[in-house]
Amino acid sequence: MISFKKISHDDISQMEKVTRLKLINGLSGFKGANLIGTINRNGIENLAVFNSVVHIGSNPPFMGFIMRPLTVARHTYENIKETGWYTINHINKDMYRQAHQTSGNYKRDISEFDISGLHTTHSDTCSAPFVEESRIRIGMKFEEEHPIEANGTMLIVGSVEEVWLSKDYIEGDGYLDIEKAGSVAISGLDGYYEAQRLDKLSYVRVDPSKARRAD
């Protein structure tokens, strides 16, 4: 028997800052662990962990992520706006500790590739660097941005221009087996998880008497 406790909006306001940060960051559930790679016009590369990558659409293919407020320098944002390109790279079990090192606040002339020991790899079309150690790498073109009034964060939406991966991760029906690729999940700010598939459920077909008409 679980004893449920209510934590109100006021309780949250009165929490100590770090306690609140850790608790609230856990509420959204498991999140993808991704590295976003960019380059500025002077050729300085940047790499940063993001746990807010979200699916926007498949046809055409779009993905989004949330940027923290721009009240301090955000190299990822500045580089995306300068060049129009960025990469999303799945973090896997073999390099999540190195990947996490990129979450520090480094000077702009320092590349987090050097800090973390991760390596760059490039494609002919995407100007932003990919992460060689990542097994699922996505080349993205900036599409639109939406400032969130509530707190100054921003939704960045981009178009999937190219995907680099092994065919072995793609099942017969198109399903991408990210467990096979070793991809990890994040909870909160810094909890890293491996995942095992419980089930692949099928599309829910509704009894016609209960179904909504396609209107």
Added chain:
Amino acid sequence: MISFKKISHDDISQMEKVTRLKLINGLSGFKGANLIGTINRNGIENLAVFNSVVHIGSNPPFMGFIMRPLTVARHTYENIKETGWYTINHINKDMYRQAHQTSGNYKRDISEFDISGLHTTHSDTCSAPFVEESRIRIGMKFEEEHPIEANGTMLIVGSVEEVWLSKDYIEGDGYLDIEKAGSVAISGLDGYYEAQRLDKLSYVRVDPSKARRAD
């Protein structure tokens, strides 16, 4: 040695619809598995799986999620706009099959609580129904919406008004142990995963000579 293959934007456009849907939905990595509960002004309740819940901020606490295009009826959206309230409920290992049933397209006068066999529970302050079988339940107030021009989806942002959970899930530093709560992750549209913590890494402190000034 992994043999990487490039899938271009054109390759994606030419894929068969369901194959593309499954592949592109897997690119964002692991996602939280949540049920969003709402009620309309006539008292009809609605419950639907969302795998796009995202952290927006902790002080004040905000969360977001992506709504599919409004070209067909979206009961969750309509109910949120009618009442201002909704709930986010973590899906756990003991009820993910029931939760998945809510992803079918049902008529508006049918409650997915009845379809799935999940039960409602209520609080004094939040008018939307919570899911009794969920172990982490969040009462949300609508804050803002951002239509995404690229494909007509929408980012919905809300304020965390109350959280219902067991104190046992909260570690000493505030970290929320969602694995202990049995919360599951989704990959793609319908792959359900359990997760085991690999590590809880610490905040990255940067050598002062490499640190960005707080400006």
